[in-house]
Amino acid sequence: EDKVVQSPLSLVVHEGDTVTLNCSYEVTNFRSLLWYKQEKKAPTFLFMLTSSGIEKKSGRLSSILDKKELFSILNITATQTGDSAIYLCAPARNTDKLIFGTGTRLQVFP
């Protein structure tokens, strides 16, 4: 059975801190892994990772995938209150179905 585990479940930090969010997975016919940010209802796309060891960056956010050890991390540096959200990890199968984890709830306080 497919399994996606995100940790920590919840994280509270102060502005300026750096955070690392973890995602481990066991998914058959794995094709890629996506990260989304969910603030209210709509998950917003952050990254799609298909190759091991290649870091993707967007501003203060970066992510990397390890296909051998079956995990991915999402880093956020110099956090801001606007980073407060639930971060969802979603491996995709060859069939294109996304398998979501339960998410990490990040709260950033001024």
Place this chain on the structure above:
Amino acid sequence: GAGVSQTPSNKVTEKGKYVELRCDPISGHTALYWYRQSLGQGPEFLIYFQGTGAADDSGLPNDRFFAVRPEGSVSTLKIQRTERGDSAVYLCASSLKVSDTQYFGPGTRLTVL
């Protein structure tokens, strides 16, 4: 439109009633997906369409749930004889083609009383 849109944004219904939820994908996107998100959980896959046909409906929980996409654009998720356990946010996503990034709409919050 610029993004995926879903209507209604909120729907409150009584147990046993029929509901329809609509999704308008990003123009030109051939693949369309439905997910359901319960409180405190990540979205769960329901069904996806490639063009007009349902390519994978393995996530539909039972035969009360049905979805269509008759012209390969707008999709409707239909739920018959609603139950309280159907209460959730129903999310729609679209992608340019299968294997591309999925972009999500704002969702429909369904509450069954």
